[in-house]
Amino acid sequence: MTMSEPAAIPDANASAGILEGDLVKRARRGDLAAYDELVKRYQERIYATIYHMTGNHEDANDLAQEAFIKAFQALKSFKGGSSFYTWLYRIAINKTINFLKQRKNRHHFSLNDLDFNTEHNPDLVALISHKTPQRDAGLAELQKKLNEALFKLSEPHRMVVVLHDVQGVSHEEIAEAMNCNIGTVRSRLFYARQQLQGHLAEYMQP
């Protein structure tokens, strides 16, 4: 499994052919098989978001599971005003931000390995070979620098940049999930990119 494809809005008619709404209704009645299907649909995106926020596989694993469990327990309070996915995202985001606040100043990276495709991504290869002053800088080093730069951002800024630039979530969805307006999302995104550009200046030289 790779997380190379940006997350798009989940298709209501997923492979199983069951509507998300039906699964949610069944899960609300305590049907664990239906909830299992929902977990399978969104587990990768939820995990990826949390992982990019925490930079730690073990924490991402725990938090993703807890987010799904909390969502199941709170299903009765889900009014259906937004999609289940957005609602689930909000739970995962809140859990992650709370976790990061508690864990402040205690960063522990256990980064996932880069997949094989990375070395064959022409854009990244070009970036490494032409933009980097140290030509021999490996992808792993770049990954490390990138994560360090990301962790210099505040949680809301990191969340926005991860959701938009890594996960491919739209501004509107981010605003809904983070309970803020689109203007705030845009300004946070701009500021976060600006900060990252500063932190990764050595990789930005022409």
Added chain:
Amino acid sequence: MNGNENNFETVKLLLKLKQHEEPPPGYFHNFSGQVISRIRAGEAGGAQGFAEQLQATAPWLVNFLRIFETKPGLIGAFATSLCLLLVVGLFIAERSDSVPKNFQSVAENTQPTLDSVASVTAAPMLAAADPASGIAVSTNPVLSLQPATTLFGQQNPLFQSASFAPVNH
């Protein structure tokens, strides 16, 4: 902001690297199974229920404990201050139990001299109580303030004047 968007192309390209970070092989094979089994076991329900209950009843306690979670150094400082407080408390308690030095010196000053001791031993061992004064005098160097009579002029039952009855053998 479009100009700025273009300026961030390299940043966005670098961030794409994050998309290639892969979880351990087989990570998602059993993920949903773990979630469902945790829900079934009610493990999360019990633990979270307690946490939520605590949050509802004593949010200050939760916040207080969170401070320790975020700043482990504070635990040591808090424990040290508690120990210090305990030691200081014990020290003060011990000092208050022992006779203060001022009282000790007063007691030493009131110690009878050898002459007075002799005169005391010559006198009856129990000093006669003077009901009129209402003060009982004893051999105890500390004066007893026990009144001989009550407020209504009755004899204090706790106070008995010494009496000597001749014993015929």
